Amino acid sequence: xxxxxxxxxxEIALKxxxxxxxxxxxxxxxxxxxxGLGEPKVYRDQGKIYxxxxxxxxxxxxxxxxxxxxxxxISPGYRVEKDMEKMIEKAIESIKQTVEHKEVRTxxxxxxxxxxxxxxxxxxxxxxxxxxILRELKVLKVDVNNPDLLVKVDIRDYCYIYTDKIRGxxxxxxxxxxxxxxxxxxxxxxxxxxxxxxxxxxxxxxxxFHSYPFTSERAEEKVKKLASxxxxxxxxxxxxxxxxxxIQREINEKCPEDEMTIISRRFMMRIAERIAEKxxxxxxxxxxxxxxxxxxxxxxxxxxxxxxxxxxxRPLIGMDKVEITEIAxxxxxxxxxxxxxxxxxxxxxxxxxxxxxxxxxxxxSEEALDIESLVEDAIEKMEIxxxxxxxxxx
Numbered sequence: 484x485x486x487x488x489x490x491x492x493x494e495i496a497l498k499x500x501x502x503x504x505x506x507x508x509x510x511x512x513x514x515x516x517x518x519g520l521g522e523p524k525v526y527r528d529q530g531k532i533y534x535x536x537x538x539x540x541x542x543x544x545x546x547x548x549x550x551x552x553x554x555x556x557i558s559p560g561y562r563v564e565k566d567m568e569k570m571i572e573k574a575i576e577s578i579k580q581t582v583e584h585k586e587v588r589t590x591x592x593x594x595x596x597x598x599x600x601x602x603x604x605x606x607x608x609x610x611x612x613x614x615x616i617l618r619e620l621k622v623l624k625v626d627v628n629n630p631d632l633l634v635k636v637d638i639r640d641y642c643y644i645y646t647d648k649i650r651g652x653x654x655x656x657x658x659x660x661x662x663x664x665x666x667x668x669x670x671x672x673x674x675x676x677x678x679x680x681x682x683x684x685x686x687x688x689x690x691x692f693h694s695y696p697f698t699s700e701r702a703e704e705k706v707k708k709l710a711s712x713x714x715x716x717x718x719x720x721x722x723x724x725x726x727x728x729x730i731q732r733e734i735n736e737k738c739p740e741d742e743m744t745i746i747s748r749r750f751m752m753r754i755a756e757r758i759a760e761k762x763x764x765x766x767x768x769x770x771x772x773x774x775x776x777x778x779x780x781x782x783x784x785x786x787x788x789x790x791x792x793x794x795x796x797r798p799l800i801g802m803d804k805v806e807i808t809e810i811a812x813x814x815x816x817x818x819x820x821x822x823x824x825x826x827x828x829x830x831x832x833x834x835x836x837x838x839x840x841x842x843x844x845x846x847x848s849e850e851a852l853d854i855e856s857l858v859e860d861a862i863e864k865m866e867i868x869x870x871x872x873x874x875x876x877x
Contacts, residue, residue: 486541487562489643490532490548493555493653506532508656509553512718516547528639529597535562545649550716552654552682558635560645565601565638570608571615573644574634578616578623581632581646589626590616594636601638608636655684657718663766663796664759665689666751667713667722669705669826672770672799674713674816675807679798680768681717688721688764689713689870690755694728694827702824707868712816715872723758724866727751727827730857735831737851744828744836745845748778749790753858756791758865766794772807773800777836786840 490513495505510525510532517523521540526533536544541559548557561577563569574592581587592613594605603611612634613625637643665677667689681687691706703724710722727750734746755767771779778787788795799807811817 485562486536486538487560487643488534488536488541488544488548489556489558489560489637489645490534490554491556491558492532492553494655495553496530505553505656505659508659509551512551512553512656512658513548515718516551517544520544520547533562533643549649549651551656552652552684552716553656554651555653557649557651558645559647559649560635560643562641562643565598565642567603567608567611570636570642570644571612574612574636575616575619577644577646578620578632578634582620582623585632587623587631589624589630590632590634591625591627591630592616592634592636594638596638598638598640605638608638612636652682652716654682657681657684657716658686660684661765662686662688662763663768664723664755664762664764665713665768666755666770667691667706667710668770668828669702669709669820669822669824670770671804671811671817671820672772672775672807673768674709674770674820675810675814676768676770676796676798677713678716678810678814678816680796681713685766686720687713687717687768688723688762690723690725690751690758692725692727692751692754692827694731694830695726697728697830698825698827702826705819705822705824707870708819709816710868710870711872712814712819714870716814719869719871721762722868722870724868725754725861726864727754727861728830730861731827731831733852733857738848740833741835741837742840742845742848743831743833744778745783745786745840746849747828748783748787749845749849750854750858750861752787752791752795753854754861756793757858757862759793764793766796767791768796768798770799770807771797772802772804775804777838780838782839782841783837786842786845789842 498505514525520543524535561573563573592609594609596605635645663685665687667673677687730750
């Protein structure tokens with residue numbers, strides 16, 4: 484008898500002839516994520532993935548699995564030989580453990596017999612295990628329609644027994660759907676945007692713009708911490724750290740004040756696309772939400788988009804701040820995002836930024852700037868930082 488974690492994948496099952504590619508990718512990410520937590524063994528059996536582990540490490544393994552895209556459900560439980568006495572013994576042990584921390588008055592035993600060679604039919608297995616539970620735990624009753632607890636018995640090459648089912652994030656394994664570059668600020672929105680695109684199987688790198696020394700080193704460390712938190716879901720990433728202060732100074736000196744934000748934003752997009760070209764990255768990601776600030780009106784987004792050719796993914800575009808915040812809290816980035824360190828967008832902030840910019844006006848203003856030289860200089864001086872979830876970036 485061993486502790487087991489059963490892993491169900493949803494969307495991957497619909498991939499037809501490509502399914503093995505997605506499953507192989509998911510298996511690799513599972514093995515990488517849980518290495519070092521004892522000596523777990525990972526294997527696949529008839530449309531599910533299993534992790535064999537021990538009592539000491541099972542909770543940590545479940546927490547790791549919850550952050551892997553492509554997993555729909557996680558069920559910690561037991562693996563036993565296909566022997567009725569052992570199955571009954573472990574079902575009773577499982578339900579006793581559950582009632583220690585959860586109020587349970589009713590239960591139901593649900594049996595799935597994938598291995599038809601097992602001589603006892605599903606209904607008879609359920610009846611026998613259910614009767615044994617009732618004899619052992621006399622306070623419990625059976626409710627087949629709306630039980631407090633479902634005892635699942637899955638008979639395959641082994642028999643698997645669970646009383647818990649934890650929801651994963653679903654989606655597709657990271658790395659199965661191209662690469663994208665996230666414009667990562669220190670705020671709430673952009674980490675959520677990166678999370679949502681990574682959930683679709685996209686590998687993520689990030690670019691951060693700062694205005695050092697106008698912005699502090701603590702603000703930079705905050706962004707590294709956010710990237711590290713994202714890496715728990717997305718895997719290792721590169722963080723391109725770009726000082727945009729020289730560009731902001733040029734804009735502040737030579738362009739209308741109310742266009743400061745939108746022109747700065749166009750430079751960020753140009754630099755991001757230039758990095759993407761060099762690194763073979765397919766698309767850009769931003770955390771923009773329609774109408775949230777001056778640079779996020781439809782007209783502003785059109786003006787910003789006009790300087791890049793790559794697709795720009797904006798997964799938050801139709802969400803409000805409450806919805807975005809809820810996701811940030813769920814994925815663990817919120818507490819870091821609200822740390823009160825300034826970012827580059829607060830430098831030279833105009834009192835009345837233009838909200839309905841005209842492309843021809845912005846392009847006319849930019850004629851006063853040596854755009855190519857400013858972009859090249861910013862990229863030449865940028866810092867590239869390797870980020871992984873194992874790093875403890877404070």
